Amino acid sequence: MLPRLCSLIVKELLAALKDPKARFLLIMPPLIQTLLFAFAVTLEVNNMTLAVQNLDGGKWSYELIQRLSASRTFTNVIAVESEEQIMRALDEQLAIAALSIPQDFSRAIEAGIPADVQLLLDGRKTNTAQIVAGYTEQIVGALQQELSGGEQGNVVLIERNWFNPNLNYKWFTLPSLVAILSTLIALLVTAMSVAREREVGTFEQLLVSPLRPVEILLGKAAAALLIATLEATGIILIAVYGFRIPFEGSPLLLYSSMIVFLLSIIGVGLFISSLSMTQQQGILGAFTFMVPAVILSGFATPIENMPEWLQFITLGDPLRWFLVIVRGIFLKGMPAADVAANTWPLAIIAVITLSAADILFRKRME
Amino acid sequence: MTSAAVSVVQLTHFFDHSELPALDGIDAEIRAGRITGLVGPDGAGKTTLMRLMASLLVPSQGKVTTCGFDTRCDPGPIRERIGYMPQRFGLYEDLSVIENLRLYADLRAVFGRQREEAFERLLAFTDLKNFTSRLAGRLSGGMKQKLGLACALIRRPQVLLLDEPSVGVDPISRRELWRMVRELVDEEMAVVWSTAYLDEAEQCDEALLLNSGKLLFSGAPGALTQRVSGRVAQVRGLPENVKRLTLARLLNHPRVLDGIVQGAALRLLLRDVSDVEVAQLDLPDGAELIPVSPNFEDAFMDILGGGPGGKSELAERYDSLADDGKPVVVAQGLTKRFGGFTAVHDNSFSIRRGEIFGLLGPNGAGKSTTFKMMCGLLKPTEGIGKVAGIDLRHAASKARNRLGYMAQKFSLYGDLSVRENLRFFSGVYGLRGAEQRKAIEQMIEVFELGAYVTARAGELPLGFKQRLSLACAMMHKPDVLFLDEPTSGVDPETRREFWNHINGLVQKGVTILVTTHFMDEAEYCDRIGLIYSGEKIAEGTPEELKQRVASDENPDPTLEDAFISLVRASHVERSLVA
Secondary structure, eight states, X not given: OHHHHHHHHHHHHHHHHHSHHHHHHHHHHHHHHHHHHHHHOOOSOOSEEEEEEESOOSHHHHHHHHHHHHSSSEEEEEEOOSHHHHHHXXXXXXXXXXXXXXXXXXXXXXXXXXXXXXXXXXXXXXXXXXXXXXXXXXXXXXXXXXXXXTOOOSOOOOOOOOSOTTOOHHHHHHHHHHHHHHHHHHHHHHHHHHHHHHHHTOHHHHHTSSOOHHHHHHHHHHHHHHHHHHHHHHHHHIIIIISOOOOOSOHHHHHHHHHHHHHHHHHHHHHHHHHOSSHHHHHXXXXXXXXXXXXXXXXXXXXXXXXXXXXXXXXXXXHHHHHHXXXXXXXXXXXXXXXXXXXXXXXXXXXXXXXXXXXXXXXXXX | OOOOSEEEEEEEEOOTTOSSOSEEEEEEEEOTTSXXXXXXXXXXXXXXXXXXXXXXXXXXXXXXXXXXXXXXXXXXXXXXXXXXXXXXXXXXXXXXXXXXHHHHHHHTTOOHHHHHHHHHHHHHHHTOGGGTTSBGGGSOHHHHHHHHHHHHTSSOOSEEEESSTTTTOOHHHHHHHHHHHHHHOOTTOEEEEEESOHHHHTTSSEEEEEETTEEEEEEOHHXXXXXXXXXXXXXXXXXXXXXXXXXXXXXXXXTEEEEEEETTEEEEEESSSSOOOTGGGTOOTTOEEEEOOOOHHHHHHHHHTSOOOSOOHHHHTSOOOOOOSSOSEEEEEEEEEETTEEEEEEEEEEEOTTOEXXXXXXXTSSHHHHHHHXXXXXXXXXXXXXXXXXETTTOHHHHHTTEEEEESSOOSOTTSBHHHHHHHHHHHTTOOHHHHXXXXXXXXXXXXXXXXXXXXXXXXXXXXXXXXXXXXXXXTOXXXXXXXXXXXXXXXHHHHHHHHHHHHHHHTTOEEEEEESOHHHHTTOSEEEEEETTEEEEEEOHHHHHHHHOOSSOSSOOHHHHHHHHHHHHHHHHHHHO
C-alpha cells in the first residue's frame, strides 16, 4: 500500500504544480496577499480627529490637550464649546471621540484629589473607538502617573498593550496571514483536485486502479499538506526576515499544530471537491467556506464582540484556534500546554471534516 | 444547378499555438438541396471547417463564402441565414424545452404568430410535444440532439450546419435524426452534417473526407467506394480459434491491404482486383472468400495506403496466461437499485479466458453501472461479480490489480509527461524498483514512445495518446482488460493498430470486456450481451444475433439492424406486460 500511496502523492504534486494555471493560482495570490495585507490593511488607528470641550482653561488641561495632539493617533484636535457641538461633531463623524474636561480639572490635580475627564466615543465604529479609548486612556494615564511622581497613589487605570507594545499592526497581521493563506492554499489544492480529475476524465481511471477510495483521499490530503506547509514556511520566512516580526516560540510546536490545523482544512477541501463536478465549482465552494471562516476567526473583529450564538459557532472554525496559536507562538512564545489546549479542538474538527469527506467521496462514487 | 451555398477556396487555417495547419489547402463546394457529409476522424479539422463556414472564425488564408457573403467581411448577413448546431450541447440545461425554444426565438427575433407557428411545427417535427416543460438537462441524448436541431431551425436557414449530431446518440435515435434531416432538405436548404462515423458518410448525398486537415476526397460517396470495388471480400467458414491468427497473418500478406474482424468472418481489402484464390492466401480448409460490396471505410483505408500490418509487439512480449478452463470474469444475477430506480436487473454473464465479450447497449441502458460493479466500484444490491476468481465484494482492490482499464476518452494526466504517466500507473499497480523501470522501458520501446518521453501527454498526437493509454493499462500485465468505447472517433489506422494489439493479447490468454454502443467495435467481440433498460435482452455471437433478426426482407442484416430489432422487440414486450 505504501509504494502505491507514494506514487499517488508524487502524481498529485506534479498535477498540482505542472498545470500552469493551477501553479499561478497557488503562488501568485498568496504572494500578492502577503504584501497587500502587510502594507494596505491597517488595523492601526491613525489620523483621527478629536473634539475637545475645555471648560477648565487651566495649565493641566492644556498639558493634556498638548499630549493628545502630539500623539500619532490624533492629528487633528478641534475645540468645541457646547454639548450640542459635541453631539454634532460625533453625529456628523467630524471626530471619532470627544473629550470633555470639567471646570475644576486643573484645580483638582493641584489639590491632588481625583480628577474626572469624560470621553465620548463614536460607537458606530466599534473597533476604532475601542482603540481610540485605549490610546486616550494611555495618555491620560501617563500624565497621571507623572503627577503622582511614579507612585501608585490614585486609582490609575493603565491599559498596556502587551506583546505588541507599539500596537504595530504588522506584528498582528503577518502571523495571522500564515494561518489565513495556508488555509487558502490547502483549500484550493484539495477543492480542485477531485474535481480536476472529474473534469479531465482521469477519475474513472484512478478509481479502477487498485487504489482504494481512502488511499486516494490520503494521497490527495498528503500532497495538499505538503504544498500548504511549504507555502506557510514561505510566508513565515517573509514575515521574519522581510518584515522583522519577532518569532519567540518553538517552530516545532508551530509546525505540529499547523499539521493538525491543515488536516482540518483539507477535510473541508476534500468535502467540497467530492461535491463539485468542475474545478470552477470547487473554487467557488472553497471561497464560500473561506470568507465566513475568516470573518469568524477573530482576524478582523474580536470574537468577544460577536453575539453569543455566533461566538458559539466560531468554536467550529479551525482558523479561530490556529490564529491564537500562530500569534501566540510568534509574539509571546506560547508554551506547549497552551498550544495543546488550542490544538485538541483542531484535532476534533479534523476528524470530523476528514470523515465527512470520506463518507461523501464514497457516496458520490455511486 | 444553383450556385454553391457555401464555397471554400484555397482555405488554410492555422491556430496560433500549433505550427501545423488545422486545415490545409481546402477547396470545396456545398450545394442546396443536399446533405453534405463532413467526414473524418477526431482531430481531422471538421469542427474548424464548420466554424469557418459559420463565420465564427476568420480564415488564415483563402476564402470562404457562405450564402453569397464573404465570411471575412460580412459575418452579419451570414449569421441571419444559417442555423448552427454545435457539437457540445448548445442548450441551457437548466431551462426547459420550451424555454430553450423561446430563448432561441428571442435571439433570432422571431415573434408573434410566426413564433407560435414555428414552435408548433418544430415540436411536432421533433416529437417533443409531450416534453415541453422538461429541463433540457434531463433529456436523453437523442432528445437533446432533436431539441438542438429544433433551436437551429427556429428561423428556416439557408445553410444548416450540424456538428457531429450523432455523437452520444443510440442507433435508434440516430436513424430518427437522419430521417428528420432528410425530410428537411429541399431546394432552398443546404445541410452540412459532420461525423466521425464513416458508415454515416454513405447516407450523405455528397461527402468531404478530411484527415489531418487535408481533404482526401470530395464527391458522391459512391464515387469513392468505386475505387475499391471488386477488391473487398469476406473470409467465411474459418474455425473460431484461428480467426485472429489468420487475420494477423493476412495483414502482413503482400496481396492484402487491410483487414478487420467482422463477427465470425474477416473483411479484407485486397491490393488489386485480379481474382485472388483461397489458395493464394493460404487459408485453412473450409474457408471461403466471398466478395462483398465495399464501404466508405474500405475506400478511406485504400487512400491511406493500407493499415499498420498485423503485428503486435505488445502481444509478442506478453507472457502466455494458462487456461484452466474456468471463466475469468463472472457476473451472477447482478442487480443495482438506486432508491426506487433499478439501473441493472439480474445481469449474468461469464467470460472465458482469451475471449472478447461485449456489453452492447444504448446510453443509459445500464452498461456503465454493470461495468462499475465489475470493477468493484459499486456494490451490487444483489448478485456476485468475480474477476480472476476474486470475489469483488471481499477484495475489490486485489481484483482491480488483476485488471487493466482503458476508456474511449483520453483519460491520462495531460499535464504530466509520458514517462511520469507511465511511472504513476506502474507505481499505483504496485510495480517497484527494477521491475518498474523495466516495465516502463518496455512500453516505451513497444509503442515507440521514445521521441515523446518528456512531452506532455496532453499534447501528443491522437494516435500516440491511444498508445500511451494502452501502455498504462497493460504495464502490470493484467489477466483482464476492460475497455470502454476504446476506439470511438479514432482514425481507422489507429483503430486497426489498437485491435491488432487486442487480438494479439487475446491469443496470449488475456480476457477482454468491452462496453460500447458502436457496432464496429461490437463486431470484434466473440460474444455480445445486449443491454437495454437495465436488462440483458439477448446474448450470443454477432452471427447469432444477426441470424435472430434475419427475415425475407432483410436476409443479411447488419449488427445495427439486429440491435435495433431486438431493442424494439423488447420494448414492445415490455409495454405489453405493463
